[in-house]
Amino acid sequence: MIIKFRLDGRDVSVEVEPNELLLNVLRDKLGVKAPKYSCGIGECGACTVLLDGEPVLSCLTLAVDANGREVTTASGIKGEEAEMLMKAFAEEGAVQCGFCTPGMFVMSYALLHEKKRPTEEEIREYLRGNLCRCTGYVNIVRGIEKVVEMGGKK
């Protein structure tokens, strides 16, 4: 079947099988490589994307569920908040190998939309499903806190 949706700000249409996963369709059929395959069963968060603004694990989401909706990957996140997050991630050393980062970036962005001024505890709680093996999470949390301190969304 053919599904149509908005992907990172553009309209796409693609033929999929009913059992095909969003992650595979994004990566292999639409060439969007930001969401990563790491565990394939919803344990690590590396494939996180936004579906109508809500974070979902694209390895557990059927591609057909995206029909008529809006999918945003790390590559499609734009705006002042995204710029601030990027800058904070760079300054605080929130990125090492970077494989978990697109998922972390999407989650951080979603968090800042959901909560204006999350506490450190709330940040850690929000990111608990996104595994990182390099940073020990410290600088990722610090990066988000930095954006919160700067006032987040203006």
Added chain:
Amino acid sequence: MSSTDLERLMNKWLSAQEFYVVGKKVERADTIEKALGIARYMEDYYMRDMLVIKQVTSKYPHARILSIDDSQAKKVKGFLMNITAKNIPGENQVGYSIPDQPLLADKKVRYVGEPVSLVVASDFDSALEAAQLVKVNYDPLPYVLDPLEAMKRNDVLVHEETGSNIAFRTKVRKGDVEKGFSESHVVVENTYRTSHQDHIYLETEASIAIPNLEGKLTILSPSQYPHLTQKIVSRVLGLPASSIRVVVPYLGGGFGGKDDQGPLTSAKAALVAYLTKRPTFIEYSREESIAVHPKREATVIRYKSGADAEGKLKAIEVEIVHDTGAYANRGPFILWRATMHASGPYVVPNAKVDGYCIYTNKVYQGSFRGFGNPSVQFAAESQMDVLAEKLGIDPLEIRLKNILTPGATTITGQVLDSSVGVKEALEAAALKAGWKEKRKAYSSMEGRFRKGIGIGVAWHGISTSRGVPDWSAGTVKIELDGSVSVLVGIVEMGQGSPTSSHRQIVAEILGVPLDLVHVYFGTSDAPDTGATHASRGTGVGAIGVYVASIELRERLNSLAAKLLNTDPEDITIVDGVVRSKKDPSKSMPWKDLVKSAYSKGVSTTSSGYFFLPKGRFDDEMGQGFAYISYSYMVTITEVEVDTELGTVKVLKTYPAIAAGKIINPVQVEGQIEGAFVQGMGLALTEEFKFSEKGEIINKDLTDYVIPTSMDAPEIAEPIFIEDRFKYGPFGAKGVGEMALIPAPSSIANAVSHAIGKRVTHLPITPERVLKLLEGR
């Protein structure tokens, strides 16, 4: 340049006191593209015209392969072929230290998960379906899983040809331990156990091989040493190394695991590409990654120590057993490192250390951040606390009485003439942590939740050991537009050497703005720079580009002196401005100096090389030179134990590191934080459960538990003791592995303090805590 000239110039830069990019919190080059998901990793290069490979793995811990039947697999649409050991054109031999390991099992299998054949298909689904239909007929053999049992048994042999399950032995002998113990006021002996640990790099193993018309191959490899991959692929295919070109893209984590499994993953992709003459792709699933690739070894360490009434160590006697699993791989090197570091960072006059690397029918062991050292430091550091308790001395005091200082002799007889900042690191961390007050306050806690504070101190030899040849190489090229291109074999796996420290080192020496320096890394096209392992990516890996930059700077100083009518020693170049020190009005832009070099016949390319001068180790005597330099690490950690549930919460750690010059404090801090949390996993949760057949049961991230953002503790800003190493760039040693090494011991000592019982078994699971509390 003569070697004397080179050493003179290296010394000049070593003593530099003022820096404009080195030691500064500069941003690495790859953050933004990684955050946006634009940076490409192995799997991102997959294209749909590539053949897909799926591994068929062993279901038995030990069995003879009778036949491999792919008749059912052939019925799958999209199936192309099933490749077995028989199809390998070169040598089916990939053993790293001992030639004991095939790429694909031949005649017999030795662990559940061992690759037996490679199914090749046009797409993922067909490959997976066909792999499940390949029927391997086995004749099961008796097997052995426990290393202590395997040591004693000769009737069940993992490798018949060896006549024993002991793959390798190591030893250290110093002084007379019997005399040392007889002079001791207290002697304590304990047995310590640690478990297997998986790297859980977020990116599983994957590789792409692309053949060309001449039969040469370009390989995208998930490896930590492109030249090693080149060597192994060339051996397996029977092709000259020059036919194999290796490029390592950004790695989604390595931690040593991809040093071992990277070349083998690529050899599989290359084998299929060679046989089919088509581009191929292999990617391990998470379950497959856990089943197939080598782990941190499980260990059993018997440790006896004696000290006099003042707490001075008199003797140690240590027996280290490593469960190496089905293959030796790097086991002998890992065991060797553990053996040499068995004393902890202390002066011990009498030492007897024996190491045994034991074959069992389980997944094999390999490189993992710390490389044999975290477990032995855990044992050594636990012993220090036990001795302190028996003698009624504070754990900090007993350590300070015995700690290595410049001029001290190690248990292998190596004299540490300089760059030994561990004492300062320990004192500074203890002060910052408020050690004395907290130790006292937590000692009297009662009730359900009890806090504890513990010290972990570690030493770690940087780069490869003893007489193993070790060098650094790299090429630096100044382009006509003034930008600088750097070519090195060091890979980028998250640690940031090519994207940060190498750029800073080159920019500092040439005096160019950091933005102008671009590093091309991780390829066999670069000079062989050695592996990105053993914490050597900057301290050793960057010496080549450091030397190349120094040579270029000498040439440019001479040219600038002529242009500015002064002498070369009078030239400074900082942030793109060339100037006379004596007369600052005489200056020119960097770009003009480069243009002059091009027009006046001054070469703007230099290839740097440095061979590390090492000593000898006598295996018979168990004495000699071990490592060219040592980094030191202290973590002082606070925990809270729930004595009803047995759970441990790590509250805060205070790190201090003596790793020579710190090139980038942000990156070093990141390495410390990440390594500490990985070490916390080893200490608290990470453990494999094996079935009766030696199969890993918990092959997923739900049942194999690594720390999450909820578990990571507060980590104080690290203390840096810059005890410069004479050959390192600006005196840098190594950082990458460091915080993982004392992390488990500081946590175990803190838990022991909290509950008043000695932890001897990692991970410290709630069950083990409750068992200790109940005195079982």
